[in-house]
Amino acid sequence: MIGLVVVSHSEKAAEGICDIAAQMGGGSARIEAAGGDGEGEIGTNANRIVDAIETADDGDGVVVLVDLGSAVMNTELAFEMTDVEAVIADAPVLEGTLNAAVESTSSKATLDSVVDSAEDARDYHKLND
Template sequence: MVGLVVVSHSYTAAQGIAEIAAEMAGETNIEPVGGDSDGGIGTVPDDIEAALAAADDGDGVVVLVDLGSAVMNTEVAIELSDVETVIADAPVLEGAVNAAVAATSPDATLGSVRDQAESARNVDKL
C-alpha cells in the first residue's frame, strides 16, 4: 500500500492534517513530520527521512508539503532515503485527504495517489 507523509513547518499542523486524512485512509500509513529540533517552526531532513521509512510498506510514499523550504528539505531527505518517493504539488490538507482516499485502492500506485492529491488544486471551496 502506498504510504503518505505530511510535512509541515509545524508538527502540530502536520499531526492535525494527518489526523483528518486518516479518517479516509483505511489501513494507509500516514506519518506527520515537522518542526525543528528545538520544537519550533521548521523542517529537518533527517526527521523527514525517518517518516518516509515509517510510512513505507514497500509500495513507496507520496509526500505532501506546506511551504517552499519543506520541499527543499524533503528533496534532501529523498536523496538520503532508499524509499521510492514522490512529492505532490498539491494543497497540503485537501491533497492529503484526496491521497488518503486514493491510497485505499488495491490498484493504487505512486502516480495515481500523487495525481489524486494534485487534483485538489482545482477544488472550489465555495
C-alpha cells in the same frame, strides 16, 4: 500500500492534517507526520522527513505532501538520504492529503495514481461562484 508523509513547518499542523486524513480518508491509510524542526520550533528537518518516509513505506513507495518552500528543499534532501521510492505531490497540503489517503487504500493504487489524486485537489473551490 502507498505511504503518505505530511511535511509542515508546524508539528501540530502536520499531526492535525494526518488525523483529518486518517479519519475522513480511511483509517487504513499509512500516514506519517514530519512537522517542525525537531526542537519544538517552526521549521522542517530532513532527518525527521527521512524517518517519516521510512516508517510510512511498506515497499510500495511514499507520496510526500508539503506546506511551504523549505519543506520542499528538505524533502528533496531527505530523498537523497533514503533508498525509499518517494515523490512530492504538488498539491494543497490538507485537501491533497485527504485525496491521497483515499486513493492510497485502493488495491490498485500506484505512486502516480496517489500523486494524481492529491494534485486533483488544486481544482477544488470552497465556494460556488
